[in-house]
Amino acid sequence: MQSKRYVVTGGNAGIGYEIVRGLAQKSAEVVLVSRDEARGRTAQAELQAATGAGKIDLVVGDLGTVAGTRQLATDLLAAYPTLDGLINNAGVWMTRKVLNEDGLELSFMVNHLAPFMLSQLLLPALQAAGHARIVHVNAGLYVKGKVDLQKTPYGKDFGRIRTYANSKLCAVLTLPEQARRLAGNSVTVNMVHPGVIRTGLGDTSGVVGWLLRQVKRQWATPLQGAVAPIWLATAPELAEQCGIYFNEQVPMPLADNAQDEALAAALWQLSERLMQ
Numbered sequence: 001m002q003s004k005r006y007v008v009t010g011g012n013a014g015i016g017y018e019i020v021r022g023l024a025q026k027s028a029e030v031v032l033v034s035r036d037e038a039r040g041r042t043a044q045a046e047l048q049a050a051t052g053a054g055k056i057d058l059v060v061g062d063l064g065t066v067a068g069t070r071q072l073a074t075d076l077l078a079a080y081p082t083l084d085g086l087i088n089n090a091g092v093w094m095t096r097k098v099l100n101e102d103g104l105e106l107s108f109m110v111n112h113l114a115p116f117m118l119s120q121l122l123l124p125a126l127q128a129a130g131h132a133r134i135v136h137v138n139a140g141l142y143v144k145g146k147v148d149l150q151k152t153p154y155g156k157d158f159g160r161i162r163t164y165a166n167s168k169l170c171a172v173l174t175l176p177e178q179a180r181r182l183a184g185n186s187v188t189v190n191m192v193h194p195g196v197i198r199t200g201l202g203d204t205s206g207v208v209g210w211l212l213r214q215v216k217r218q219w220a221t222p223l224q225g226a227v228a229p230i231w232l233a234t235a236p237e238l239a240e241q242c243g244i245y246f247n248e249q250v251p252m253p254l255a256d257n258a259q260d261e262a263l264a265a266a267l268w269q270l271s272e273r274l275m276q
């Protein structure tokens, strides 16, 4: 896999950290994207020393705003003319409503709009590779989502669980159209629920936080969470698979709430407008 080059967002922690490790172990060149330079440098140094194989680059980029996501795409395109894979892994589970400088609720931005943007903006480099793959790390909880385009993007229906599910549902709603548009472009796109994994996602303080940390002890490790995303990015038998949602390594039909074509079309239009 010497010649393969992958971008992994949120590569400094959790599942993303293990995705970077796994790809580097396959002798790939991995571009680790971190929003924080110091955390990114630490992860890069640890992983490079631990794998001894591949090559791990660090690119700093914040997916929390439209401008930050655009800047990241510009930096990636300038540094890497070809990309064999984009693993949209970065994600947030917001426990309180935060609006970014664009007036967008942060989980809508990070979990839906940023991967939506990167997938489009990095297309020239993905196409140049000739056989590239986009892998979106989603969450099975999307089935609980209910998206209202007047409210969800702006946090007007914010809820501690609902908002995470809604933001992941937004991403799933756009999967079929992404796949349709990529047909014939030598780039595939698929989505994956990585399992229920013990990471810092959604951590909070107080009693609720303490209880959550106890429950998480039973959950699978980030190493296990990286298995399916790495498989989707690299397995030769998946080269032609496109537009499929995987529960770990099992293909699944989209839930009813992700099959609303009118909502999906309206969300696509809105997302294109918001990313300008």
Ligand SMILES: NC(=O)c1ccc[n+]([C@@H]2O[C@H](COP(=O)([O-])OP(=O)(O)OC[C@H]3O[C@@H](n4cnc5c(N)ncnc54)[C@H](OP(=O)(O)O)[C@@H]3O)[C@@H](O)[C@H]2O)c1
Residues within 6 Å of the ligand: 009, 010, 011, 012, 013, 014, 015, 016, 034, 035, 036, 039, 061, 062, 063, 064, 065, 088, 089, 090, 091, 092, 110, 137, 138, 139, 140, 193, 194, 195, 196, 197, 198, 199, 200, 201, 202
């Ligand atoms: N853990 C689970 O059980 C589970 C289940 C289903 C799906 N997932 C999905 O798996 C993915 C990885 O989650 P995880 O569990 O590994 O969580 P995590 O340990 O909290 O890691 C999330 C990563 O995303 C990065 N990130 C957050 N906001 C960002 C921003 N504005 N710009 C750039 N990077 C940002 C984080 O950076 P910082 O370190 O700087 O915060 C971190 O590197 C997410 O998409 C999540 O929704 C996880």
